[in-house]
């Protein structure tokens with residue numbers, strides 16, 4: 001399975017790199033080998049993931065809830081937020097671990113105001129054990145490509161000024177950051193969609209779907225194996241009680 005995944009990763013990067021017409025073969029090879037290690041399948045989430053999103057957000061400790069929502073969100077407020085997520089109008093992205101637990105979630109919320117219909121706000125959270133591995137940056141990049149393809153012209157991030165990691169991600173992507181005391185707003189202007197952004201999103205979606213299916217199968221396999229082992233253990237226990 002690992003081999004299959006790494007082959008997919010390589011294919012994904014090869015396809016991406018091939019979209020750059022001026023890339024030389026050596027560059028292409030370097031691109032493939034370097035990026036194959038760095039692929040993180042990011043899945044577009046749907047209604048059926050609502051509960052998992054809620055569980056993910058409820059796992060955040062108070063200080064992270066404060067950074068994520070701008071206030072010390074209580075469980076009931078997080079529940080309302082998760083219930084109100086619109087998976088059709090907005091876009092929600094997630095990164096799953098091997099046990100299909102959501103370790104990172106990003107929400108690209110489209111403006112409700114018709115005057116700002118080409119604007120979207122980005123919010124993200126990564127569980128503490130999975131931080132500083134680039135997941136926040138990758139979710140941001142994924143949302144950026146999606147927003148571009150959806151003809152969003154401005155991506156907006158509201159963050160506390162103390163949120164070094166979030167502001168670093170936004171600045172690195174080219175956003176302008178305006179600080180107003182303890183709060184900061186970051187604005188990222190997006191280009192028009194191109195062949196590259198469209199292909200990139202199609203490929204990302206395919207990779208994420210395949211990765212997810214493999215993880216579902218692997219999880220089912222391990223569950224069946226655990227059941228078989230449990231039956232074997234019970235049988236052995238029963239036999240040892242019968243035979244002196």
Ligand SMILES: CC(C)(COP(=O)(O)OP(=O)(O)OC[C@H]1O[C@@H](n2cnc3c(N)ncnc32)[C@H](O)[C@@H]1OP(=O)(O)O)[C@@H](O)C(=O)NCCC(=O)NCCS
Nearest residue numbers: 067068123124125126131132133134135136137164165166
């Ligand atoms: C902000 C957040 C999403 C970043 O996630 P992440 O997966 O750690 O992000 P990345 O790994 O892509 O890191 C981005 C950069 O910030 C740096 N960084 C990470 N945590 C940091 C911290 N606590 N202080 C300073 N820099 C930090 C990383 O080193 C990285 O910089 P580098 O690439 O130069 O090394 C995560 O910290 C989080 O979930 N915080 C709580 C919720 C939140 O603040 N959401 C954002 C507001 S919407």
